[in-house]
Amino acid sequence: MSESTDPADRDLGIENLSADVADLPDDIDTLRLEIDRMDALILAAVQRRSAVSKKIGAYRMATGGPRLVHSREVKVLDRFSALGSEGHTLAMLLLRLGRGPLGR
Numbered sequence: 786m787s788e789s790t791d792p793a794d795r796d797l798g799i800e801n802l803s804a805d806v807a808d809l810p811d812d813i814d815t816l817r818l819e820i821d822r823m824d825a826l827i828l829a830a831v832q833r834r835s836a837v838s839k840k841i842g843a844y845r846m847a848t849g850g851p852r853l854v855h856s857r858e859v860k861v862l863d864r865f866s867a868l869g870s871e872g873h874t875l876a877m878l879l880l881r882l883g884r885g886p887l888g889r
């Protein structure tokens with residue numbers, strides 16, 4: 786992965802995302818710190834994804850489009866199938882979060 790120069794990325798530690806987990810020490814405190822770092826990263830990414838999805842939805846509806854786009858949702862579901870059957874659950878959750886309070 787190429788090094789990011791964006792200070793926001795450095796705050797989240799994105800630059801080490803592809804480092805080999807096998808190289809981490811067998812030390813629970815260190816490994817838990819890595820989990821905490823990943824959780825912060827995932828949370829920020831989910832919040833940003835949800836905000837972007839809501840922005841698309843608001844724009845589309847304001848311009849007379851549909852609230853949902855099935856073909857795009859299928860693409861998201863396909864993407865997360867890389868995680869196996871739980872990937873479907875995660876993708877559905879992400880899609881629901883992006884729909885906001887009106888979501889089904």
Ligand SMILES: O=C(O)C(=O)C[C@]1(C(=O)O)C=C[C@@H](O)C=C1
Nearest residue numbers: 838841842853854857858880883
């Ligand atoms: O890609 C879009 O058109 C979106 O509105 C984003 C998004 C998503 O969260 O991925 C949300 C709702 C749509 O049904 C499809 C996809």
